Amino acid sequence: MENKNLLEVEIKSLEMYKKALEKIRAAVFIKREKEILKLESKIKDIEELSEYELQELYGFDAISKRVYEHRLKNLKEYEKNKETFKDEPTALSLYLKILDANIRDARINIELNIEDSL
Numbered sequence: 001m002e003n004k005n006l007l008e009v010e011i012k013s014l015e016m017y018k019k020a021l022e023k024i025r026a027a028v029f030i031k032r033e034k035e036i037l038k039l040e041s042k043i044k045d046i047e048e049l050s051e052y053e054l055q056e057l058y059g060f061d062a063i064s065k066r067v068y069e070h071r072l073k074n075l076k077e078y079e080k081n082k083e084t085f086k087d088e089p090t091a092l093s094l095y096l097k098i099l100d101a102n103i104r105d106a107r108i109n110i111e112l113n114i115e116d117s118l
Contacts, residue, residue, distance in 0.1 A: 038090035
């Protein structure tokens with residue numbers, strides 16, 4: 001009887017833990033969505049710059065040739081890889097992965113404790 005009560009308490013505490021993690025995850029997910037929107041906004045700003053506009057903004061009289069070539073190279077690399085920016089790890093995306101793993105572990109522990117109580 002005592003073991004059954006202990007298992008019930010463990011299950012309840014794990015459910016509370018899982019619920020708390022899910023709340024945190026929801027808040028972090030919203031922050032990640034905002035982060036993605038900011039990245040998309042930057043992409044739109046960069047997409048609007050053609051090589052000519054880049055030269056106009058950062059022409060040879062405003063910056064050195066080396067800096068201009070570096071910015072032009074970055075623009076061209078960006079154009080090639082612009083679809084992968086969402087896959088780049090950020091602190092928020094890694095935090096979400098950690099939370100997902102903890103939530104999954106909590107679910108597994110709850111299921112195992114339920115099986116043990118039967």
